[in-house]
Amino acid sequence: MASEIQLTDVTKRYGRRKPAVDNFSMTIPAGEIVVFVGPSGCGKTTTMRMINRLIEPTSGTITIGGEDTSTLDPDKLRRTIGYAIQQAGLFPHMTVAQNIGVVPGLLGWDRKKIADRVEEMLDTVGLDAAEFHDRFPRQLSGGQQQRVGVARALAADPPVLLMDEPFGAVDPITRGNLQDELMRLQGELRKTIVFVTHDFDEAVKLGDRIAVLGEQSKILQYDTPDVILANPADDTVAGFVGAGASLKQLTLRRVRDVELVQPEVIVSTQDEPDEIRRRLTDAGRSYALMLDARRRPVAWVHVREPRVRRPIRDMVAAESTVQDALEAILTEGGNAVVTGARGEFKGLVEIDTVMAVIRDLRETV
């Protein structure tokens, strides 16, 4: 379920100053993620908040699914639009479950339905219901708070989701994970998502389309990430794309789209060191990958020191970008370990695979 959003000649003026958003027109296709990216103060937030009427446009019209939002009751309108913000804005006096259940409650769902939905949403955003249900926001990490924020925004299954720098306040690794999960969620849900960020890499990673905005929310370029990376509309956009555009194109390819290789030697945590050494020697290899009983990667083991488990510092998921994989390869010095939804081992990405992707990108664009 998703709706197209259409903004036509939308202007917002604060007092007598020059407009914060000047004559903005854009069609946001149903079921896509459109990312607004641009320098601080250019009007991204203002533009986004006019869609759910937290800010009333000075002039212009906005329709969602063909319906003019100005004809609707603003509070009712907002209950049909998911809203997630940077600081998560969770209600500190409510438990995680109560936070997630607020919008269904406002919509008058019965208790049983709300309770079921809360469980479902916790599961959807990857939080263990038994563990997190009754916690208060202050008992959560920043990343967990953001997950709850997203769960709250999605609880009433709104066709449209507005996200204002939702992952801006978490550390880079958590941010990467949250981005991966948003991609996975969107794969299932197909909402119309307006996502604001000033991180261009995030825009490339998440956006079906990117709108690069300049002063007063002027649309400098509105297109798919590949096109913007390959053909920036002007110098300002090119500046924003920044150096290493071809490297950034790696964020356009997912690990699930490339071929994974299987390691020659896979051992289990139960195997004896002598056994490991023998199998490595037989295969003529120096490293074996060690998995636990549930086939989750644990460590690398070297033939000369089969007792020493060298921890895997950086792993990637099928939803991760090839850029993430490249970073993991550089950290690990060899190849990147890919895991599935339950943390189980899937395969490896090798540096040659990444090189092949880069060659391929060069040729197609």
Place this chain on the structure above:
Amino acid sequence: MSFWDFVDDRWSRLLSESLLHVSAVVQCTIIAALLGVTVGVAVYRSPFGSAVATALTSAILTIPSFALLGLLIPVLGLGAPPTVAALVLYGLLPIVRNTIVGLAGVDGAITDAARGIGMNRFGVLTRVELRLAWPAILAGMRVSTQMLMGIAAIAAYARGPGLGVEIFAGLVRAGSANATNQAIAGTVGIVVLALVLDGIFVLIGRYTTSRGIRGQ
């Protein structure tokens, strides 16, 4: 007659005066809380309004209680009305001030999220802002109660109810039999009751504040 004999002798009377004293203070605190929170809610969004409300309520507090009662008697007569009016007026400041501070201290991101997910203004106020400001408001009520316990004693001057009657009677008859016992009984009674009420406030705070915001 020793102090304890005096208390024993007058027990039922002291008890009923204590009840009147506490009930006057509690009721006036509640009225002051209703008024004070209303005023706080009305002004907290405007820095100017907040400053004016705080200044006015603190101005009231600077009027000596004796004088305020004296001024109210010609208007409201003797007995309960001037007592209630004076206590409510004095009780306002801590509550108004704490309501304003409490509401203004609510993180803007939280109210923004509340509006953004579709709560109306009234919902944001009652389900989010006042809940978060509640510990501050309760602290204001606690201070008011303590203050009013003492001020209520002056009400005897306006023929109001409470333990002030004992204190005044004792002081007026200074030197005669049991005068000191009488004044002390009234005073000690007030102190003891104030401590009890304070304890009750701690309990109320514990049971009405969400675990999510307690002890922050």
